[in-house]
Amino acid sequence: MRRPPEPRGEQTRLVEQSPWIVSEPDADPLTDTPVGVIHPAKRGGRVLDTPPAAGRLTISRRTIRVEKLARMVGTLRIRFTDIIGVGRSHRTINGTRVETVGVRHLDPPATVYTTEFSVWDDREHTLFTQFLRRYYRKQRRTIAAVDLSAAQLELLVTLYSAVGDIDIESILQKSTADITELFGPLREAGLISGGGIGSMLTGRGYMLVGERIDDDTL
Incomplete structure (x- = not known):
């Protein structure tokens, strides 16, 4: 299958044209695509002085x-x-x-970075952005539908706030058996990964706790 012709008047950020885009919704949308990357642009909320670098996305x-x-x-x-x-x-x-x-x-386990991407081809940059935002919106809808008990939310908040090794049993004042029982539903919901006391938040779990904390402080 040939790549369709470029739209007339389209301006790209490099002379080099990016490879064929797979347009099927369930397929990988970009392959070996020229991109500018700033990694990391932030660590937590702190802006870093990282210069942009070229790569293939x-x-x-x-x-x-x-x-x-x-x-x-x-x-x-x-x-x-x-x-x-x-x-x-913009950069x-x-x-x-x-x-x-x-x-x-x-x-993982708990460092938050922000990485900035600028795909050289304008059309492919739009595709990349839409693909990510569609995934992010789906995550938000999934999180909104999650119903947690007070004990489950307390456990997630403890993992969210953890720095280094922590004693979850002492913090929550619960037995190992009680805490282990809480892990199963949270893991099934994609909110934590790992096993037992060594579990950590997934991106979905981190987002959920952040939103619930914001809601409680409004």
Whole structure:
């Protein structure tokens, strides 16, 4: 199958054209696509002075993967399950002001980074942004439908606030058996990963706790 012709008048950010886009909704939308990346742009809420770098972006197996990234050894990988936020902004790259999409994500167990992407081809950048925002909206709908007991929410908040090794039993004043019983439904809902006391929040779990805390403080 041939790639369809480029729309007339389309402006791209590089002379190099990006590879064929797979348009089927269930397929991986981008493969080996030229991209500018700022990683990390933020650690937690702190803005970092990280310069942009060029790389090749692929979405595959529910993972954002950037290879051939200058100044970085190895491959940058962000699993969709670790994404906790998606937003738009603008950056000046190589003297040109371009739109970027910022992805907030967990670096397990609990570090939060923001990585900014600017796909060189405008059409593919829009596709990438829409793909991420669609996933993020789906996560938000899933979270809104989750019904938690007070004990389950307390456990999630404890994991959310954890720094280093913690004694969950002492904090919650519950036995190991009681805490273990709480883990099953939370794991089935995709809110935690791991096993037993060593469990940690997934991106979905982190988002849920953040939203419930915000709701309680309004």
